[in-house]
Amino acid sequence: MMRxxxxxxxxxxxxAPEYNRLRWKLFILVLMITLAIDLLVSKEHSASLDxxxxxxxxxxxxxxxxxxxxxxxxxxxxxxHYCGLxxxxxxxxxxx
Amino acid sequence: xxxxxHPGFLYLLGAALIPLFKTRGNARARQLYLLLIPLLAVxxxxxxxxxxxxxGDYWQTQFMGLELILGRIDKLSLLFALVFTLMSFxxxxxxxxxxxxxxxxxxxxxxxxxxxxxxxxxYFTLFVFWELMAFASAYLVFAxxxxxxxxxxxxxxxxxxxxxxxxxxxxxxLYAETGSIVFGPINTGGPAFWLILLGFMLxxxxxxxxxxxxxxxxxxxxxxxxxxxxxxxxxxxxxLLRAFPGTEVLMWLGAMxxxxxxxxxxxxxxCRRLLAYHIVSQVGYMVAGVGxxxxxALNGAGAHAFxxxxxxxxxxxxxxxxxxMTGYRKLTELGGLYxxxxxxxxxxxxxxxxxxxxxxxxxxxxxxxxxxAAQHDHRAIVFLxxxxxxxxxxxxxxxxxxxxxxxxxxxxxxSNTRAALINKESLEPPLNMLIAMVLAALLCxxxxxxxxxxxxxxxxxxxxxxxxAAHITGSMNILLFTALGFFLVLKKLVPxxxxxxxxxxxxxxxxxxxxxxxxxxxxxxxAVVSELANTVVLRSxxxxxxLGLWIDTHVIDGAINGLAQAxxxxxxxxxxxxxxxxxxxxxxxxxGIILSVAVYFALGYILGIDLEFGFSLMTGx
Numbered sequence: 024m025m026r027x028x029x030x031x032x033x034x035x036x037x038x039a040p041e042y043n044r045l046r047w048k049l050f051i052l053v054l055m056i057t058l059a060i061d062l063l064v065s066k067e068h069s070a071s072l073d074x075x076x077x078x079x080x081x082x083x084x085x086x087x088x089x090x091x092x093x094x095x096x097x098x099x100x101x102x103x104h105y106c107g108l109x110x111x112x113x114x115x116x117x118x119x
Numbered sequence: 120x121x122x123x124x125h126p127g128f129l130y131l132l133g134a135a136l137i138p139l140f141k142t143r144g145n146a147r148a149r150q151l152y153l154l155l156i157p158l159l160a161v162x163x164x165x166x167x168x169x170x171x172x173x174x175g176d177y178w179q180t181q182f183m184g185l186e187l188i189l190g191r192i193d194k195l196s197l198l199f200a201l202v203f204t205l206m207s208f209x210x211x212x213x214x215x216x217x218x219x220x221x222x223x224x225x226x227x228x229x230x231x232x233x234x235x236x237x238x239x240x241x242y243f244t245l246f247v248f249w250e251l252m253a254f255a256s257a258y259l260v261f262a263x264x265x266x267x268x269x270x271x272x273x274x275x276x277x278x279x280x281x282x283x284x285x286x287x288x289x290x291x292x293l294y295a296e297t298g299s300i301v302f303g304p305i306n307t308g309g310p311a312f313w314l315i316l317l318g319f320m321l322x323x324x325x326x327x328x329x330x331x332x333x334x335x336x337x338x339x340x341x342x343x344x345x346x347x348x349x350x351x352x353x354x355x356x357x358x359l360l361r362a363f364p365g366t367e368v369l370m371w372l373g374a375m376x377x378x379x380x381x382x383x384x385x386x387x388x389x390c391r392r393l394l395a396y397h398i399v400s401q402v403g404y405m406v407a408g409v410g411x412x413x414x415x416a417l418n419g420a421g422a423h424a425f426x427x428x429x430x431x432x433x434x435x436x437x438x439x440x441x442x443x444m445t446g447y448r449k450l451t452e453l454g455g456l457y458x459x460x461x462x463x464x465x466x467x468x469x470x471x472x473x474x475x476x477x478x479x480x481x482x483x484x485x486x487x488x489x490x491x492a493a494q495h496d497h498r499a500i501v502f503l504x505x506x507x508x509x510x511x512x513x514x515x516x517x518x519x520x521x522x523x524x525x526x527x528x529x530x531x532x533x534s535n536t537r538a539a540l541i542n543k544e545s546l547e548p549p550l551n552m553l554i555a556m557v558l559a560a561l562l563c564x565x566x567x568x569x570x571x572x573x574x575x576x577x578x579x580x581x582x583x584x585x586x587x588a589a590h591i592t593g594s595m596n597i598l599l600f601t602a603l604g605f606f607l608v609l610k611k612l613v614p615x616x617x618x619x620x621x622x623x624x625x626x627x628x629x630x631x632x633x634x635x636x637x638x639x640x641x642x643x644x645x646a647v648v649s650e651l652a653n654t655v656v657l658r659s660x661x662x663x664x665x666l667g668l669w670i671d672t673h674v675i676d677g678a679i680n681g682l683a684q685a686x687x688x689x690x691x692x693x694x695x696x697x698x699x700x701x702x703x704x705x706x707x708x709x710x711g712i713i714l715s716v717a718v719y720f721a722l723g724y725i726l727g728i729d730l731e732f733g734f735s736l737m738t739g740x
Binding site: 034037038050053054057058060061064065074075078082084085086087088089090091092093094095096098099100102103107108109110111112114115 | 378381382383385386457458461494499502506507510511514526588589592593594595596597598599600601602603604605606608611612615616617618619620627628
């Protein structure tokens with residue numbers, strides 16, 4: 024029973040709404056740390072030939088990840104809603 | 120013949136015995152048998168992998184003057200054979216509770232024929248197993264039994280038969296041109312090149328030939344989809360690696376494929392169809408690797424196929440477990456399952472971070488080889504498209520699917536169902552399903568932590584180190600900031616109750632003008648013709664028949680009766696002429712001869728025929 028409660032509590036940390044703020048804070052902390060490490064590492068590796076020029080720009084990877092995410096969502100939703108890709112679920116049903 | 124054992128034949132022959140085992144009561148013997156065959160196959164392939172002198176051609180036969188090779192062993196075929204047999208073991212374990220023998224049988228035939236393609240040394244053998252694979256896998260869709268599954272199964276077969284015919288056409292032309300059907304690189308560039316490439320690309324689900332996959336896989340049975348996710352597309356990658364390395368068009372198509380699947384996945388509501396779109400996306404990396412063509416790229420394509428089969432199998436097993444336990448398959452109907460299926464969630468997450476290429480997981484060590492190959496060749500656009508798709512992969516599978524399947528709230532179910540979904544009772548799948556998922560998860564982590572084991576299996580020598588500081592931090596930044604983007608626009612990503620049009624539209628709705636043409640102009644023409652036949656033609660035929668009957672009864676019958684009466688009367692008269700006096704008869708005969716000669720001459724005179732010939736006959740001159 025004790026063990027079950029503990030797993031339940033862990034699950035709540037992951038998903039329950041009352042820990043929303045805590046999760047966001049932790050998430051932003053992790054983001055800052057990874058970004059900081061990347062800045063150090065990319066500076067160190069700037070002489071490497073096996074890199075694209077843009078990979079030496081500080082924060083390139085973070086920016087690329089963030090913008091790709093938004094771009095993909097935007098393009099997909101645009102195609103879905105404004106170019107007629109998304110249809111009702113029974114779209115094919117009347118002919119089958 | 121006995122110096123080598125074809126692992127595919129273990130499955131093909133082993134399948135025949137499956138129906139003999141009893142399914143009711145104690146089915147332990149059947150379960151042991153089902154696991155034994157893949158286990159033997161794994162061992163068989165492992166022995167070949169460890170034997171340094173195993174490479175070569177085995178099981179060569181002559182057929183209709185063609186040299187057939189059923190077993191060509193080299194590092195590339197062994198790489199795919201190993202992952203195929205491993206996955207078949209995991210898949211069989213996952214489907215161990217399934218009672219229907221047909222499904223196990225189809226799965227065995229499917230795996231056996233996929234191995235048949237992998238070991239094929241000539242195009243004829245390849246084609247035969249290629250077709251068997253299509254039919255065996257179609258059964259896994261039909262076995263679901265719903266109306267939509269049957270329809271999708273027929274569409275699946277239709278598309279694969281078309282692709283198979285393309286391939287066959289290419290093989291025939293290749294044979295006519297070169298006189299050889301040895302399965303190797305094709306450099307001709309003519310119709311044979313394009314037809315075979317088209318046949319292979321269809322099975323690799325290269326857009327616009329991708330819709331069969333995303334149409335059929337989500338309709339398959341829970342266990343069938345696990346098998347399907349592994350074999351068809353990856354055999355296609357294998358044959359592309361053999362026949363078309365360095366074909367530049369494949370590099371561009373592959374790069375576009377990765378983004379294509381990712382974009383569709385954002386719109387998708389059906390959880391397994393979302394995963395299916397990510398097969399398209401992931402196979403894109405492999406196709407791009409084939410197109411790049413360098414040793415590093417080809418190694419990368421092979422390695423990515425290996426890791427992909429395991430983690431995609433794991434993801435399909437996780438989603439399948441959710442569908443199996445809840446009965447729901449749409450994200451709008453699912454949510455909040457993290458309390459009820461924590462183990463499934465954890466195992467699914469291992470698959471999700473593997474496909475997203477997190478460090479220490481399998482996708483990281485294979486995908487980065489393809490990316491590095493693009494970098495070495497200075498293909499900036501390809502590199503950026505592939506990186507963009509990596510972010511999209513984490514977005515859809517690591518974040519969207521996980522969030523809306525296990526967290527979030529179902530939007531499209533009544534309050535009772537919602538309460539049932541998110542209560543606290545355990546809803547974990549059966550033990551065999553969980554163990555299968557654990558095995559796949561262990562492989563994902565194992566390959567991620569010890570990449571050199573996988574690299575040793577690759578066809579070319581590997582000088583590649585995935586774990587450099589720049590690569591690790593770069594990947595982590597891309598992934599985590601993708602997550603930031605996701606959580607910021609979470610509300611925009613709520614799954615919508617919809618389906619998305621893909622290229623299957625062309626044969627599902629686009630064929631409508633054709634059907635309209637068949638239903639309206641052609642049907643109307645047919646109606647007019649049959650009406651015409653009923654009124655004009657049939658009636659006049661009846662009238663003719665009636666006239667004929669009248670003529671028959673009145674004229675012909677009358678004539679025949681009259682003739683008969685006349686003969687009767689004549690015969691009566693003749694009877695009186697029989698006097699019995701010989702001289703009367705002699706006179707009659709003489710009169711007859713004279714009459715005959717007279718008729719002969721008369722006819723000769725009238726018709727102008729030269730009678731000399733007749734005389735010469737009569738006189739003997």
